[in-house]
Amino acid sequence: MLSFVAQRVLKGVIVLLAIVVLNFFLIRLAPGDPAVVMAGEAGASDQVFVKQLREKFGLDKPLPEQLFIYVKGVLTLDLGFSFRQQAPVAKLIGERLPATLLLTLTAFAISLTLGILFGTFAARFAGTILDTGITVFALIFYAMPIFWVALMGILLFSVTFDWLPSFGYETVGANLKGLAHAVDVAKHLIMPAMTLGLFFMATYTRMTRASMLEVKRLDFVKTARAKGLSDAVIQRRHVLRNALLPVVTLAGVHSGTLIGGAVITETVFAWPGIGRLMYDALLQRDYNLLLGVFVICSAMVLIFNLVTDLVYRLVDPRIEFAS
């Protein structure tokens, strides 16, 4: 078990390093000489200043050395400086990370719970009108772009019914404390989390349904039935447990898409997370910040993948920890 974890962590670190290297070259691909761009962003572009910047950021050194400096910086959590926001990139991301984690984890929990629930129902009543209804519903949600679902949510629940706030993390200037604050944040969270969750809910629904129908036909289910176990017990303990394995795999694969969806969701709902930060960086062509967010997103995906891998092995004892 331990050696397995160590191996996976090592692999993750290698991939992350590769992403950092890729990032370095992407920054170099960005239009314009970085020093000139930085000088322009700082509001002064005379030759002396540009030369100073070049020396300060090691841009006058040969490329391999620059790469080394950059990688070393990232490893010590120095992701560069955002001239637009006048703050270190790592600090900006650190401030925004909790909001993104709150949003993505809530959305993930919603999508997994509802997806497994609907999928189980559809499989249990396969071929009936309920099954068709759930399948059509899932197909439609699967085909809707997240930004549009978000806007339709705003149109319905904020503009028409005025039930939920349409933007932000909390009521500005309300200065709520304790429970009242938590309720306020939760109210702001419902729509973004549902928006982000619905797309994934659709995939989990379809996956759970297909997988349960697959497992249902296997011999051990017949054995369970022959033993005289009740249908509910068979469904829950034998079918569902085995049917969930591909769903867990899918959840791991989806973590990257979840982060991408968060960029859109946070943009529409002005949710103060790193997705929104990425959008701001995009608008202002703040490449340091943009690529800093990109590295952090990749790291989050790697961690998430590692966790799902571990969960997978816990759920399915047939898989051994030895590689």
Added chain:
Amino acid sequence: MKQFWKSMLKSPSGVIGLVILLLAISVALFGPMLFPNSPWRMVQRPFLPPFTLSTVPLGTDALGRDVFAGMIFGARVSLLVGLVSTLVALIVGMPIGAMAGYFGGKVDDALMRFTEFFQTIPSFALAIVLVAILQPSIYSIVASIAIVSWPPVARLVRGEVLSLRTREYVQAAVVTGQSNSWIILREILPNALSPVIVLASLMVATAILLESSLSFLGLGDPNLISWGYMVGAGRTVIRQAWWITVFPGVAILISVLGLNLIGEGLNDALNPRLSREGR
């Protein structure tokens, strides 16, 4: 081939999907000819509600531009980007997967690590970064979508090739001294195509969603109107004019739904073993 169409037309989702796709393609091809309003030109007063004037059936946006014209011209961009980027992804992914599966060993290892690497990077974030750095244009959008969507193709083709290369007819080709590339291209790949076609239809749908998301964020080609751009432009005025965001979104929903349904129909028709019938 006849058999294929027969089973494709038997699956209800396949038929609905085909109808939707044919409709979308004809709108993209002939719509702009039949509907000469430029999507960029001001044709009426701004914020004209839909269903008030027959010349601008779906109303106008904040700049008085025809929403219906935008949707028709937008169909071109969505379908074009969806199809071309999928094609590029296939051109990149298929040889990588085929080589990994055919040669095995170290080649397989190296190519699969490379593929996994691209699969780990959050795809939408990478697409954003690439388009932003290469500057938004239809070419950079197609390239970025292709770059983030080829890995599943490579993995699928690798698996197919792995199982096909031990078949007797492939062994026979090896014995008769055919070159590796001839065997891969003429003997193996044609037999590995069915699942690739199913995947490709779903990839076109995903590509359309990706393109619309990029355009929504303001990373679309500035010279081409697209559905995502229209929703993005209507976003700030959603309280006054719902129709600017609602209609283009419906267009995206219907096209993506159609392609997903085609994917299901193709799956039933091409992989009868995996068909959902009889479960």
